[in-house]
Each structure stands twice: as structure tokens, then as C-alpha cells.
Amino acid sequence: MALFPLLMLVAACGEDAGDLLAKAQSDFAAHDYRSARLNLIAALKQDPGNRDMQLLQARTLLALGDGDGAGALLERLKAADASRPELVELSAEAALLRVAPDKALNLLGDLKTPEAERLRALAALQSDDINSAETHFANAVASGDNARAFADYARLRLLQGNRTAANDLITRAEHIAPQGLDTLLIRARYAQQAGDLQKALGRYSQAARLYPSNLAALLGEAEVRADLGQLDQLDSLLAQVGERGGQGLEVDYLKARLALARKKWADVRKIVQPLEARIPKLHPIRMTYAEALLELGQYQLAAAQIQPIVQSAPNNRLAVKLLAQAQLAAGDAQAALATYRPIAESSEARPEELVLMARIAKAAKDPNASRYAARAATSAPETLGRDLAEADAAMRAKDWARAVTAYDRILAVTDGRNAIVLNNMAYAQLMLGNDAKALDYAERALKLAPDNSSVLDTAGWTLFKIGKDPARAKEFLRRAAEMAPNNATIQEHYALASGRPR
Template sequence: MKKLAALTVALALMGCSASPQERAERARKAFADHDYRAAQVDLAAALAASPDDPALLELHARNALAMGDGIAAGASLAKLPQAARPKDFALLLAESALLRELPDEAIAALGPDGSPAASRLRALALLAKDDREGAAKAFDAGLAGAPDGRLLSDYARFSLMSGNVKQARDLANRAKAAAPGTIDALLADAAVAVAEGKLAEGLAAYDAAAKAYPGNLAALAGKAAVLGDLERTKEMDAVLTSLAEVRGGGQVAYLQARAAAARKDWKTVRTILQANERSLEGKDEASVLYAQALVALGQPEQGRARLQPMLTRNPQSGLIRRELGKAQLAAGDAAGALETLRPFANVLTADPEDLRLLAKAATQAGDPEAARLAEKAKYPTPQSLAATLAQADTAMRAGNWGNAIAAYERLLAVTDGRNPLVLNNMAFAQGKVGNTKSAIDFAQRALKEAPGNPSVMDTLGWLLVESGEDRARGLELLRDAARKAPQNTAIRDHLTKAEKA
């Protein structure tokens, strides 16, 4: 009886299966909806029935390019008969070659085409050949034509690589205007926002891209990275889980290792990075994380071996110097750690944490300056505090919430943690990046230290209202703040919005 029932179900499913024509139509709809993985499944079935259908081959090539699969795209493009090739065939061929890391083939496919679309691909091909000057000229040549969202977006990312954040922002804004809602414009906007320290805006752009383009690796990886920067590890893990079916190589592996490091799961960090060493080659942040894992797992000599050549290449990096010093101390080489960390002693604005590490190395090495360094490490220099405050203030005025939070964290770590201005500004910045619970905690601490301060009352009141945590108390605080500072337009605006809500 059970066998008969199973056979009935199987026959019913066979009768309900979609025809090749229906699968082809479904693929077209999925492609239009930017669901490229779903389109790929239906395209495979449709092509199995009609392997030489030009329309299906073209759609398959475009879908493969959207998924970053240059091999599959190239195979379908090669099957297209001359008469059925679309007008942008050369562009498709060039993009396929680029994805296969064949920049010369891409340039040859473009020929003399000087359109913005061709200029974009030519620039990327030249960049792949490490010809940055040629790439810049190609991008500039493309700007002479009609506004092209993809060119503007890639030029924005190229500008970020060159350290020109201002130019990158201008180009990203132009990309959004030329091609609103497209994946390229969204990703460029997100990358620039993160570079500007506007993590909440970057997260929103990556989130919009991930929703509009399901399964997009760059969108999901970018979103996970920003969540990691914001220390929202659980949300980061959820995004990484959704990336399980996406071939992400080293990019995803590094993010998975970062998430494991946030949980102090150093064995997993080592396992992930070890398995992806080839795809992560040249990525300094991954090498530093690997070294940190090795030190945490009792293998400081291996960690030191990774960090030493990196510091030789980049002696200005405080992060690499700090981690190498830790590895040397863990390996029992206090004298080596002292030499590595000694430059921190000559920096008036040095972080107190680095000074404490230096003092520890000096003490263990028996250095005659150990006592003086230990005393110096106890208290931050006025210059150090002033520099950190200036950094925080500059970041706040620029809306660079990520840098502001980092600066205020350093200030709170070396003071008694009771300064209401620091606490209030930290609450404001945490709220801006979406860390609502943390923001409210800091705002409540600020109010405890300055219970009658209108700005502090406004910060906590608005956070309570906006988050829905305690709307009644939030309104009360905003009304009190407005009475105390009737000329403060920011407080008045918050109160107006709260009362309307």
C-alpha cells in the first residue's frame, strides 16, 4: 500500500512538472527580478531541451555574467551564431574574458569601441594588468559620453583604491543619479559610505542591494563586513549563513574567520584561514588575523614569522607592530618585543594600550627604562587625550560614526568613564549606526552624570521614542529638554516628530 501511494505521488509530480517553455519563461522572470541563481536552474533545464536556442543562450550568458561566472558565459557566447549575436556581443565577450582573468583578450574583444560601456571594461582590463594610469585615462574617456551608471560606479571604486574619497563620493552620487537602484550604483554608494566612516549609511546601501539582488556576493559580503565592524556578531553570522550557497572564495572565508574571532573561537579562525590561504594571499588583514589565532592557540613563533615580514614592508602600521610585539612576548622574546614596540614611546599621541604593552616588554626584558615606561603607561598624556578628542570631534562633525565610536571607546578606556559629553556623544554615534541597545545604555549613563542637561535628555529621549523602548519616558524627557532649552532647534524637531508619531 505504501509503495502504491509513493508511486501515485511520483506520477502526480511528473504530471505537474513544468515544460521547457515554462522553465524558459520562469528563467526570464527570475532574471528580470535579479534572482540569478533561480534563473540559472530553470535555464539549465530549458537549454537541456533546446541547447541551440539563441535567445536562451544569450540569456544564459547574461545571467552567468551577473553571477560572475565568466567560463559559463563564454561557453554560451561561443555557441551563438553570427546572425543571432546581440549588438553588445563584444562587450559581453570582453566582460566574460575579464572574469576569466584574461585582460588582453578583453581589450582585443573591445576593439576601437569608445563608448562609455567599452571604456569601463577597458579600464578594468588595464587595471588587471596593473596599469593604473591607463585605467584612469580609460575611465576619464568614458566620462565624455552619456552618463553610464556602471562606469561611474567602477570609477568611484577605483578612486577609493587611490585614496581619493571625495572624488569617489562625487562619482557614486552621479552613478546613483544615472542608474538609480542598480547593483553597481548601490555597491559603489555603500563602499564610499564605509570609507567615509558612515557605517549606518553603508549598511543600508548593502542591505538594499542584497534585497534587490538576492544572493549577490558583494552585497552580502559587504553587509556582513559592516555588521562585523559594528560588533553586531549575531547578525553578521546570519548573513554569513545565507552566503553558504554562494561561491565566495577568500572574501567569504575572511568574513567567517572574523566572525569566529569575535567569538574568540581561535581554532575555527585558524581552520578557515588555513584552508583558504591561496585565495587570501596578499590580504594583510587576513594574515594579521591568522597570526592572532596562532598566538592565541599557543603557536607564537609561527605568528611572529607571519608578522615580521609584514612590518618590514609596512613599518608605519601600528596594528602590525602591536600584534608582532604580542607574539614576541608570547614566544618569550621580551627583548625583541621591546625593540618592536619602542617606537610607541616617542609618539606623544600613542594609545595607552600600546604604552602598557611596551612597559610590559621593558619589564620582562629587564630594561633600565622599565619603571619610567610603566609610570608613563598609567596615565594618558595630555597630547594623547587631546588628539583623541579632536579625532572624535572631527568624526562627529563629518558624520563619521565608526571613527567617532572608536575614539570614544579609547577615551572611556583611559578615564573614569563618567564624562557626560563623551557618554552622550557615544550614545549619539551608536544610535546612528543602529546599535540601539548600546546607545540607550550610554545615554542613561550620561543622564546619570548630568541629569539636568538638555542635550543629554534629548539624546536619551529621542532614542527611547525612536526605538519604541519607552515612548512615554522618551516624550517626557524631550518635553523637559525643550522647556530647559527653548531655542534649541534640534530638540524642538525631535519633540515635534515624537509627538506626531
């Protein structure tokens, strides 16, 4: 036990059990489950038979994800009152935390409550029985008052790719419990999948603030920070996870992503290698590991990691590319040719994919090498047009993450001197919270088009939003506003920077 919690527990031992229970109840209401647990430990030392304290401790342990501790405590409580529905439901939840779906179902028996149906649905999911899960979720939400049931059902719909149904369920959960943990987490996940990373970040941050003991909120925020390339913030969040005892594959995955982003290939291997036997076949940590192994020259090992993903998801273009690169580097050009041919022969093949295929074909002495190279050259303008259209659509839809991806592709195949592309990339990066990247792109655009009103606006607004050089920011926005008097957005930016909200 860490020193600070230990000191808290020692101090608590001098207080009356009733006072300690009141503190624990206050902590629980504030979602500070770690403090609640410590106060209850001290209270139960003085009054070990107090059932109210034991029940609150069981709820607290469940909130902390301790299925073993909660289950043992609930068994003792059930011994005196086995028919109480609340105890049955909590015991089943503890069993699910231990990934014991059959035990959970046995505990629930024929109990007919919305919560019991929600738990049956989760047990079915743990047993990969999707049809049964859907039936029980439908029963669970029929009463219309169980926010957790709506949130869990939405999670299943998201996994099934039914975003419309998921959004409807999330909206229902938000109506019942707008600040509920499950509600916040599923809305964050929905926004993350939609590419609205700023909204996802906001919901995860809100959940972490309201539920300071919850690791899922911290891990969700860390995942978004990783997606945004915000490495320092990711590092800080992982440190907080460690301080709270967080561990497991998802934590290791984020640690590996951080090491990969920092090009610490050996660190990635050190993190992942001990887990190899336990990694699910399709877990994305395999991709991270394979990339590091490629950089370390361990080509055959990299191919072994990525092969299961390609077999199960042949349309995963990044996985197929990594496998082909590993095979080519290992000297098996024929295997690389067979692996990458479906991508290269696709009508949607991108110029960079065709360039790689030309290289593979040349190494394999395949006569089609020159054809792939010619296709790469002729498809570039058409592909560039598609990317520009996608980027423009993403900007209009405020899908900043998709816009950044499209602009990245455009900049990779051009000379990087298109002021509008740089300007739009700057704005999208700013909306994602990547301040340093936004400023870099804005400055590059400004050098190319110093008298363009949109470029001036983006540069000024970026400086204003990140709090850097306010005088320069205001000057850029003033010039932009003078040049575009009918542009409402530019006029609003200038007004806000001038302290005159419109």
C-alpha cells in the same frame, strides 16, 4: 542542487518554452537571476537552438558571476556571429570573471565602444597596469552614458585615496543609473570608507533587496555589520551567503571575524589554517588569524602571520602592536623592543602604547623603561584633550564611527564616569544602529546626570527609537523639552515621540 530549486525545475518542465522564456525575462528584469537561470534551463531543454534564450542565459550567468558557464555559451553564439559587438563584450566580461585579462584583451581586439574601454581598464587592473587602466577608464567615461564605467573608475580612485574624484564619478553614475548595482555598491563602499556606516548599510541593503542574487551586496552588508559589532546580524547574513553558494576568501574572512569577536579562537584557526598558502600577503584575514593565535599561545606562528604586513605597512599601528606582543610573549623581548620602538619614539605615541613599550623595555632590560613609563603618565592629559577634540569634531560631522572610536579611547583611560562622554557615546552608537550599546551608555549617563537635559533627551530618544518602554521615553523627552525650550533638536524629539511631527 538544493531541493526547492530542483522542484522548481521539475515543475517548469511541464510548461511551454515560450512561457518559460517570458518568465525568465521577467525574472531577469527583476534581477532574480537564480530563478531566471532555472527557467532558461527548462526552456532550452525544449528549444536548445534558440539564440535569444542562449544569449539571455549567458547574461544571467554573468550576473551570477559564472564566467566559465557564460564563456562556453558565448563561444557557441560567437561561432555564428563573431563580429557582433555585444557578444565580443560579453565574452570579454566572462574572461575577466575567470581572471584571464589577456584573453579578454584578445577578444576585444580593436573594438571601440565605451563598454570595451571599461573592460580593457578592468583587464589592466587585473594585470596591475594602473596607468593603462586610467587611460581606458578616461575613454570609457568620455561618452558620459556608461554608469558601470563611472562606478569602476570611482573604485580605482578610492583605492588611490582620491576621495574627491571618486565622489564626482559616483555622482555621475548615480545620475545615469541611480539604482544600478555597481552604482549602489560603490556608493556604499565610499560611505564605508568615510565612516558613515549607516549610509553604507542602507546602500548595501538596498542593493541586496533589488538584486537578490548578488553576493557582493550581501557580503558588503555583512562587512558593515562586522564593523558595527552586530554579531547576530552578521551570522544571519553569512548563513544566507552559504545558502546561495557563496565561498572564497572574503567569506572566510568574515567568518573568522565573527569567530574572533565571539572569542572562539580555535574556530578562527580552523577557518584560516587551510587557506594559509593562498592568503595574499597584506590581506586583513592575517591580522584576525594572528590575534587568535596569540590567544591560543601560538606566539611564533602569530608573529609569522603579522610580519609581512608590518614589513609592507610599518605605519599600521595595530599590526606593529600585535607583532611586538607576539615577540614579547615568545620570549624575544629584544625583537619586540626593535619592533615597537618606532611607535613609542613617535611624538604621537599614545599613553597605552607607551605603557606597552615600558613593559617591553623592562623585559629587555633596556634602561629607557622608566622613561617610557614617565612619558605615558605625562602624555595622558594631552592625549585625552586630542581625543576629546576629535570626538567633538566627529560628532559635529556626523561621523559616528570615528566618534565611537574616539570615545572608546577616552573611556579606556578614564574612570568612565563622565556623563557627557557617556551621553555622546550613546547617541553615536544609536546612529550606528547598535541599540543595546546605545541604551547601556544612555542609562549609565542618566545615573550620573539625571537632571541634564541632553542626557534626558538621549535616553528618551534612544528608548523611543528602539521601541522600548515608550512611556518612560516620552517622560524623559518631556522633561528635557521643558528644561531646554530653545533647543530645536530636543523639541523635535519630544514632538515626534508625542505623535506631533514638527
